[in-house]
Amino acid sequence: MFKIVLKEELAPKIKLFKVLAPEIARKARPGQFIILRIDEEGERIPLTIANFDADAGTITIIFQEVGKTTDLLGLMEQGDFLLDFVGPLGMESEIENYGTVVCIGGGVGVAPVFPIARALKEAGNTVISIIGARNSEMLIWKQEMSGISSKLHVTTDDGSAGEKGFVSDVLAEILSQTSVDRIIAIGPVPMMEAVCRVAPKNITTMVSLNTIMVDGTGMCGACRVEVNSETKFACVDGPEFDGHQVNWEIVKMRANMFINEEKIALSHKCGEGECQCHRKNEK
């Protein structure tokens, strides 16, 4: 059992937990993720490690409530326990001194970009950051990102904070003025795809693919993606890949695999309507 030692609401439907998991906190690296399960009936869901503190033994996760499991997670309180919490999974981000790196976070994707940007800065890079959200209310971790960036750009779709527009617009501007050696972009798939369209093919543009996952250890293949025309498993070969090599059509298509079932899960309330759960249990 893994204790939630801190809960914070960062924005509407975006929450932060610090979870006590000392063994994972000791080993976690930027770019890696955990898989958690709330309770016996729960689904296993992947969330990026947004921060880690080996001394306090905690892992920070930030999640957006988008469906059944993240909604239930949002209802949990400080002091509650998660049944399962496994990690650190996936490959760590490649961190070297590349020169100038643009780090882009969209929506809840700002959280996973943060530890990568911090590590890149520590490795000697000039870090230019762009963070974006739908509106000012949905913008998270501006302060954290500004602390580690030599320059921070903010965009919102409606202009309620920073510049009005998309992160990819700002990227295009930066690219026209500055020589950039590497780009990191994490956020919704359309955002990452847009970034890859703007970024020239000769600049490595790392994206983190949030595919559907089950085990996270390379055993099931649910997370498969096509990179450079080869099938890869996001959980063990990734989750980061060079976005220029990713087949985005497959990423978008596979995200819809369980779209109907997700609706059923969300509307399902035990004991109501057609629900058979408890009748089954009585048997």
Added chain:
Amino acid sequence: MSQEKRKIIPKKHPMPHQEAKVRSTNFEEVALGYSEETAILEANRCIQCKNTPCIDGCPVGIDIPAFIKMIAEKDFTGAIGKIKEKNNLPAICGRVCPQENQCEKLCTLGKKNEPVAIGRLERYVADWELAKGTESVKIPETNGKKVAIVGSGPSGLTAAANLAGLGYKVSVLEALHVAGGVLVYGIPEFRLPKAIVQKEIDNIAALGVEIKTNYVVGKLSSVDELMQEGYDAVYIGTGAGLPSFMNIPGENLNGVYSANEFLTRNNLMKAYRFPEYQTPIRVGKRVAVIGGGNVAMDAARTALRLGAESYIIYRRSFEEMPARLEEMEHAKEEGVNFELLTSPIEIKGNEEGRVVSIVCQRYELGEPDESGRRRPVPIKGSEYEIPIDTVVMSIGQGPNPLVQQTTPDLETNKWGNIVADECGRTSKPGVFAGGDIVTGAATVILAMGAGKKAAEAIHEYLQG
């Protein structure tokens, strides 16, 4: 009854089953188990051969005539004790061993009639003990040495139990949230109830074995780090869990699963009870399972139970199928359709990326290949299309790679399996390996046999 006067009963006593029509709609166990009376009658069929050929067929060498004699004499406590001298997971082996290729294959009675139902008798006494509850076991005195077991499949569990019995402090480290390996994530409830697996695991934990779930070796700690953390030896039993795909067009469409994903969603995550359990599974109306092994049978029979029409597509004929005979028969009875001498060449999808059909090609059997089985050759121009909603790829699994990737001085072969000798010794001192990670996908009992041999080798290494 003396040997001379005994009338020969040519056939095994039949196993009571859930009726095919009923069972194909539920996930409860298919084979219900012998009653005490039937078990004793079946035990009396054994003629207690002096040369004990059956024992040679059992990879762990259970004294089969001895335990069967005890059943005949109604000494069930003695019988289960006899089995457990060699096998820590009898309720599991009695259910899933391919007996027709092992102990029962060599049974003297089998020459003219049906062999003694050794597996069913093993299951009977194991279930008898589980129902009654085991007496509290004495935890052996510890010898102060620590061993880490990586992976909690049958191989790791057997090594753990044997080492605990010798006084080692044993920790089993398992990546998933429950222990059992394929026994819990792969083999379905209707063939091997998870409550039975859990009881067997509880018995092993009762020996003082610590079971740490949610522990991915290679990520949380590497093998070298485990040794630095104070383990005197490490046993790797990480299994063959890496799914293979065929590399045909359309394999990444929505509705194509690896057998591992399909079975894991159902067994480990209980998707068949969705939405009470929150992990979803989609099957649609028609499911095609590609392959002919136990894994394929399990997937096809699971698909039936989820309400779909189910097809096995296999490129050889019935005779060459590697699945257990009983499972193939059960699948047929339940209404699984077999498309034999057939192999898919393409999966087609609609504009949303969902599977709509599978294009197959017919095969004929040619000359025997290295394995002695006749090689299937495609028939030109025989392509045809079947409308299908779901495809389950069940064409084999490779070794789980995480441990090898993070242990550079561990020798592996060209498929990535860990190289180990017959006692489980690897190229790295203090590190042992066995089960599917060494042999490639095999059987429960062979994985157990490897775990047991390795436990002896580890004991020798640490005491020597």
